Amino acid sequence: MRVGLLGAGRIGNVHAQAITTHPESELAAVSDAFEQNAQALASGYGCDVLSSDQIFADPSIDAVLIATSTDTHSDLIEAAAAAGKAVLCEKPVDLSLERASACLETVGAKASDIMIGFNRRFDPSFSALKAAIDAGEIGKTELLSITSFDPAPPPVEYIKVSGGLFRDMMIHDFDMANYIFGAAPVTVSAVGTSIADPAIGAEGDVDTAVVTLTYADGRIAVIKNSRRAVYGYDQRVEVLGSEGLLQAQNVLENTVVKSTTDGVSSAKPTYFFLERYMPAYRAEWAAFVEANKAGKGMPVDLKDGVAALAMAEAATRSSKTGKPVVLADI
Known part of the structure; x- marks a missing residue:
């Protein structure tokens, strides 16, 4: 190709x-x-x-x-x-x-x-978690928690053209929720604030946000985003099911764990997305090449992209009004 x-x-x-x-x-x-x-x-x-x-x-x-x-x-x-x-x-x-x-x-x-x-759909840990769900290893999924914290806020010049945290950053997590739960939510409720960098708030954006998604069958998903986590790039997914719990933990800088009388410590998470997700970018490209070779549809297509953007739009509106937004109204 x-x-x-x-x-x-x-x-x-x-x-x-x-x-x-x-x-x-x-x-x-x-x-x-x-x-x-x-x-x-x-x-x-x-x-x-x-x-x-x-x-x-x-x-x-x-x-x-x-x-x-x-x-x-x-x-x-x-x-x-x-x-x-x-x-x-x-x-x-x-x-x-x-x-x-x-x-x-x-x-x-x-x-x-x-x-x-x-690309996060193709992260080895997240895709393994999804495969375990599909295999019924924790029964019926009930509660999803997605944590996505950046190590430091981006420049304000970037914020001005980014479209806002919900469209630029959390959109990955909206797609992850759709991927893991296999359905779109009914309602989107968002709260956001500018607490990490007041300059971001001055541009009308938020740098810290929590979104709650509710589903027609009673399931709930919670997404937490922050532009600042001083210890590194925090990327975790947790799913509670009727028969157990699945967790995809952070990828660390190394696997060394030190245990002494002072306590137990390990390395920090990898610093940012280039280090954390390069294997996912390669797997994403491999999936694209394979889908074209096989003449089949893409594993995440344009409709999925529009669906995630609709959730970002709903979250943006909810954060401004303080009220839940029905996704169908978007």
Whole structure:
């Protein structure tokens, strides 16, 4: 599979590693709004620098990976699909639910062939937890808890264009809830505050939030997010079932545990997403390649991306009004 990479920033470089280390794909070309970024990535991987339009028009390029700014995602998805390319697009589909829904309508039947980059589904621990649930190892699932804390707040310049914590950060956890429970919630209740970095609050965003999801069958999910956890990147999932409990714990910097008369201590969690989720990015790309080879739908597709964005929109509204939002109303 010959691949055109759209976007040569930090996440574009992560995807370039995944593409070039897979035995059945090669990085053919890269484009970026800042040519120096494209040139730097291309020189490291020996690929061409082309415009997005040139990549779409090149019949030798089989697939595109979209890792550009979020406000360009829907346009590029539509253009790539129209050009007959296989598509993997980073989350979220768009900052606007209305625009994302229009994109879904535009691509029509191709929606199941467009993969959205919710890489955490492919994390070895999270996918093993999901497999155990599907095998009935803890009976009927009842209560889900997702913890996702960043080590430090991002720059305020990033906050201004991020779309807010619920669309930018917690959207991963909304998709994880859909993945684990296999259904969308009925109601979304959110509370958020700016306590870690007042500058984030000054931009109208929150840096600390809790969301509660309720389901038609009585199940409950709780999602906790913070932009600041001084001890590292805290990523945990816990599921209580009628016959037991499943937990996916943090990945630590090392596995050494020290036990002395002073107590027992271990290493901190890995520092950030590059260290924590690189295996997931590789597994995500492998799943994309395999799905295209097999001619089957994507394991997480455009409809899933729009569904998670609808939950983010509901959470944003709930946090502002202080009232639960019925997802169907979104």
